[in-house]
Amino acid sequence: MAGPEIEHLMQMLARLPGLGPRSARRAALYLIKRRESALEPLATALALVAERVRPCPRCGNFDTASPCSLCADPRRDDAVICVVEDVDDLWALERTRAFSGRYHVLGGLLSALDGIGPEDLHLPRLLERAAQPAVQEVILALPATIEGQTTAHYIADRLKAAETPEHPLRISGLAHGVPVGGELDYLDDGTLSQALRARRPV
Ligand code: ZN
Numbered sequence: 001m002a003g004p005e006i007e008h009l010m011q012m013l014a015r016l017p018g019l020g021p022r023s024a025r026r027a028a029l030y031l032i033k034r035r036e037s038a039l040e041p042l043a044t045a046l047a048l049v050a051e052r053v054r055p056c057p058r059c060g061n062f063d064t065a066s067p068c069s070l071c072a073d074p075r076r077d078d079a080v081i082c083v084v085e086d087v088d089d090l091w092a093l094e095r096t097r098a099f100s101g102r103y104h105v106l107g108g109l110l111s112a113l114d115g116i117g118p119e120d121l122h123l124p125r126l127l128e129r130a131a132q133p134a135v136q137e138v139i140l141a142l143p144a145t146i147e148g149q150t151t152a153h154y155i156a157d158r159l160k161a162a163e164t165p166e167h168p169l170r171i172s173g174l175a176h177g178v179p180v181g182g183e184l185d186y187l188d189d190g191t192l193s194q195a196l197r198a199r200r201p202v
Pocket of ligand 1: 060067068
């Protein structure tokens with residue numbers, strides 16, 4: 001139907017989340033028709049991101065700076081670390097402007113079904129960070145799914161086991177408002193910031 005280059009572009013687009021073969025064909029044609037206004041700016045943006053964006057060695061956020069701008073920002077509160085499943089949840093929380101502490105991206109959730117164990121998540125770095133004297137609270141902002149809650153309990157246990165009398169830690173989870181089975185990224189900003197403000201101890 002189309003040449004191999006266009007065919008390849010459509011196959012690459014069809015692999016993107018939310019796109020199937022049909023929308024990939026439409027997107028490819030859209031780009032090809034709009035070389036200057038869409039295709040070339042997109043190619044430039046992709047090349048820049050591929051070249052410059054890396055995961056932050058401290059929190060796991062994506063940024064061009066290392067450590068990322070959130071870790072480097074001196075106005076943010078070192079006393080609170082908010083643990084999230086992935087970067088889209090970090091973005092969702094940042095959009096609410098309800099949180100001004102630091103983040104930690106786990107990079108997934110424990111799942112017996114998918115064979116994801118503690119060693120597959122960014123846990124050692126979290127335990128290291130939580131042991132720093134400045135840290136007073138860890139918020140487990142994980143989804144209200146079985147995997148999310150299993151992961152939250154596992155992390156809470158590990159944090160409590162590492163706690164010392166000289167350095168007690170408050171461990172909390174998001175409050176109601178997070179629907180059961182709910183992913184953070186799908187919540188509206190008001191619901192998410194309310195769930196964060198009304199967080200409860202784990
Ligand atoms: Zn960071």
